[in-house]
Amino acid sequence: MSFKIMKIVMLGHSGVGKTTYMASLYAVLQQSVQGFTLKTTVNDDHKRLIELAENIRQGNYPLGTDQRKDYDFYLRYQGENVLKFSWSDYRGRALTETQDSEQANLLLQDLKQADGIMIFCDSFLLNQGKVRNSQIGRMISLINHNLKELDHPLSISILLTKFDLLENIPTQFVKPFEGLITTISCSNNILGGFIPVGCGVKQINIPIPLLFILNTAVSNHYHFTQKLLVKHKLEAEEFAKNSQGFGGNINWIVSKITGEESNHEKAINAKAKAELHKKEWEFIKAPCESLERYIKKIPVIKSNMTIDKYTEEILAIKNSIISQRIENLDPFAVFD
Ligand SMILES: Nc1nc2c(ncn2[C@@H]2O[C@H](COP(=O)(O)OP(=O)(O)OP(=O)(O)O)[C@@H](O)[C@H]2O)c(=O)[nH]1
Ligand SMILES: [Mg+2]
Structure with missing residues (x-):
């Protein structure tokens, strides 16, 4: 079968956990989740990601990314390729660099052509009220600016990273995202959702952000x-x-x-x-x-939903996954 290659773009400052997430996800999806697995098209990439992930599982996180690295993946269902997508791991500093930077330019180009976007936000920083450090404002303005004339359906996963470090969150936790919530809930083409994730010794919700995004491409x-x-x-x-x-x-x-x-x-x-x-x-x-x-159970962004309600739903999916880890059940069994 012939495939159009879809493009996934990550947005997130340096140290937010992009490389950690990509490698951890790859390793998790070597085993079937709802029938789905992932495979790189290049064998060396497979080895590199698996090695990174094995270290992460033991709490040895990767070094920061210096050079952008492009990966091509196949999403497989019951052992057959269903979709091919490209996903680039770039250094987080590209987000704040000026237009003269080659990496910043590549990122902007990627964003315009994206079929799916992952926005990374460090929930540990967010919980400490360090909104500026989280670069949320910068990411929201990039999205608003680049997706004005969007003519195709697009999904945005908002990853709240390092959730394994948090016990609880305040009711107004996602308030800094208000501008993005408005953009998404007013658009007929964009679907968005908040997903708490954790990588390392304790793993939370790792496959969900990718499968949420790919759902749009597969259903198109x-x-x-x-x-x-x-x-x-x-x-x-x-x-x-x-x-x-x-x-x-x-x-x-x-x-x-x-x-x-x-x-x-x-x-x-x-x-x-x-x-x-x-x-x-x-x-x-x-x-x-x-x-x-699978994605029916994710707290998606809807109009007329309060910030408190999002927080409540984020906590609900975080807790359900933790109990899943203990009981080793389907992540969403608690909702069925
Ligand atoms: N506890 C915890 N720490 C994490 C997690 N993900 C990342 N970290 C920490 O954050 C650091 C940075 O993670 P990276 O994955 O390198 O971040 P990045 O976004 O790729 O950073 P750049 O490559 O500089 O853009 C790691 O070295 C870890 O210390 C997580 O899920 N849980
Ligand atoms: Mg990195």
Whole structure:
């Protein structure tokens, strides 16, 4: 199957936990989560990420990133590739560098072409009231500025990193995100959600931010394939109808003389195309439904929801995951 490569972009200051998250996620998704696994397209990248993740699991975190590193991944469902996506790990300083910096420019370009965005916010800093250090304002203005003319559906995961260091959070915890909440809840194209995560000895919600983002891409693909299937099926029926009777006979004779396709042949070709799209559609149906079930439980941004309510939902998914770790159940079993 051919794949359009989708692009994921991370935004987050230096030290927020981008490299840590990427490696930890890769390692977690070597085992199936709802049928999904991840694979790098390059074997050396696989080794590098697994090695980083093994260290992180023992509490040995990576060094800061100096040079941007691009990775290509396949999202797999039950062992079959469903989606290919590129994801770049850049140094967090690019966020605050001026437009003259090559890395800052690449980041801006990436952002314009993004199919999914991960916003990283250090929840430990946020909890201490260090909003400026968290670069939330800078990230919100980048999003607002670059997504003004967005013409395709997009998901944004807001990762509250290092949640393993927090016991509790104040009710107004996500207030600094108010501007972004407004942008997302007013947009018909953007879906966003807050997800507390933790990497290291204690792991919290690691697969959720990626699967939340990829759900949009997979379901777009699913609906697009469904449209093509219906289109070619209708075409096949129309050509088949026109190949019948007296008119059909004339058309057949003319086609023999001119060498053009007859309606009968057109019907066969359109039917073959419809069959092909049907196969693709059936192939993507199960992963699409599986992802939809998974993300249904995430605190997504909606209009008319108070800041206190988001905080309540963030704590609920944090606690449910912790108990899952103890009982080793499905992360969302508590909601079923
Ligand atoms: N407790 C805890 N600490 C974390 C977690 N993630 C990252 N850290 C800490 O934050 C530091 C920075 O993490 P990185 O993953 O290197 O951050 P980064 O965003 O890639 O930073 P740059 O590459 O400089 O942009 C690590 O060395 C850890 O000390 C986490 O989930 N839990
Ligand atoms: Mg890094």
